[in-house]
Amino acid sequence: MDHAQHDDLRKENQSLNRQLQEYKELVDAIKNGSIDALAINKNGEPEIFALESTDYVYRVLVENFAESALNVTDTGLIVYANSAFDRLLNAANATLVGANIESFLDSKSKKAFKEMFRASFSGTSKGELVLSYNGKKIPVYVSMSSLYPRFPGIGIIITDLTEKKEQEIFTSSLEHKISERTAFIQQVIDSSVEAISTFDKDLNYTSINKTALQDLALSANDIIGKNVLEIFPHLKETAQYQSMQRALGGETVFHNNIISQSNGTVYEAYFKPLIVNEEITGVLLMARDITTVVHAKRRLEEMNRELEVKNTELMHTNTELASFSYIASHDLQEPLRKIQAFTGRILDKQSDEFTKTTKDYFTRIIAAAAAMQNLIDALHAYSRTSVLKPEFILTDLNQIMEDVKRSMQEMITSSEAVIDCPTLPTIRVIPLQMHQVFSNLINNAIKFRKPKERPYIKITAELISEENIKEEVALPKRKYWKISVTDNGIGFEKIYGEKIFELFQKLHGKDAYSGTGIGLSICKKIIQNHKGLINVNSEPGMGTTFNIYLPART
Amino acid sequence: MKTEAAVDLKKYSFKLFVTGMSVSSTRAIQNIKTICESYLADNYSLEIIDVHKNPMLVQKYDIIACPTLLIERPEPIKRLIGDLSDKEKILKLFNIKNT
Known part of the structure; x- marks a missing residue:
């Protein structure tokens, strides 16, 4: 290699190294942040780019916006999305930027979005849309503004309407509930009497x-x-x-x-x-x-008044009747006794002078007087039971029964009657009155015997509770003694069951059976005095049973 | 955010560093999206990173200017600065012939 050439190459290499060194220093300076701006030659015109940019403030504002802010291209490609949009869709920014905004729209909102998007190219457009991401639907208000010609795209602001929509749904459901409730209350009020x-x-x-x-x-x-x-x-x-x-x-x-x-x-x-x-x-x-109530009340008051008057009248009559029968029976005794006395004397002393007919008439007069005496005695006894108020004494009923038997000894013996009597209880009674009851019943049993049959009288006594008595009693929830007197006599038809207790009622002809027709009335009166009941069961030819119910000792 | 493991599965892997508010960045996003969708089908992963939001990543990947496309795969790692409007040059880098 030529020496001069070698020298040139070396120089060039050194210059390149210097240049490289300079660029490295520039890069380092930029990376270190020790320069403020870059001078750029654009279309032959120098343009200064400040590195610490003035748009910093806006960027921070937009980034921290509560609303979502997007930059999209004219095809809908997202090139910028602020952090509010990440939060709105709950997705990472890097997965949103670079995606098409249409992919985040609910299918029902796509058409509306396209129209809004197209409209935004020539200015601004606004409206409500629904976003959809990962199966979640988000109602939003969208506002679009064209950034042309300085920037090739559209700026979009998205406001989350979820809360507002929920509030609307809540409000409308509340309104619905209120109107339902109101209708219900109205119905209740309308139904009121x-x-x-x-x-x-x-x-x-x-x-x-x-x-x-x-x-x-x-x-x-x-x-x-x-x-x-x-x-x-x-x-x-x-x-x-x-x-x-x-x-x-x-x-x-x-x-x-x-x-x-x-x-x-x-x-x-x-x-x-x-x-x-x-x-x-x-x-x-x-x-x-309250018309009907008032009328009914008035009517009731009238009826009560009428009843009171009638009651007073009745009580008056009763008292009068009782004292009348007492006085009458008492006062009738005297003249009758005289009739009996004088007829007796005449018969004693002058009967020998009588013709047969006269004697017969006289005998009849005496018999009639005796019958009347009986009647008066009975009437007297009856009126006494209601007028006098004797004392209740704890009494052994066996003792009373013995007395009755003794006093009727003659009748019992002559009729050959058998009286089968168990041990009777000791209860509070008016002894004399109970004596009357027993003697009346036994008297009846013997009197109404069958002609050719020996009278058999069976007495029973048992303690029963009030519920077992069919008729109403004066003292409920008490124990009662049921004392029954049963005979084997002639009996009578059931229909007379009540009648025989009435005053002067006789079922049989006067000739066949003697009696005044007062005995059973007295029995009933006495048992009533004792707050008890008396009833009878009978059938013709089958005998009779009298049942007496007397309150037991508490 | 996509995990690194998921990114590694694709044959082509890019990170595009942008400032979303600028004209060059907007173009760069549009261009790389077009190239990816037209030539790489589903066989790529693309992350678009706003440098203002992720200053730490700027340091990590040694980015000087925006926009910069960082080509992680196919290797070796390369960087392309600018709005990526030279499609031929990029396809050549990917070893793809423009038909």
């Missing part, structure tokens, strides 16, 4: 329910908004109108007897203040038609 209406502070109707409209025979349109005096001028001087005024003053007023002028319907009504936020805003009127 009470007539309900409301008034404002000037007593203009603000609402009225169906019941009230039916009562007034008016439609809501006739009433709502009108003053109460316009509808019912006659109210002006009434207590009701005053009550409305008092309700406006905060009082609750009750009327129990408002009578409608038009049809005489009777109402009871409340006038109440309507209070909203501690302020009286009007009056609530609730009225109830």
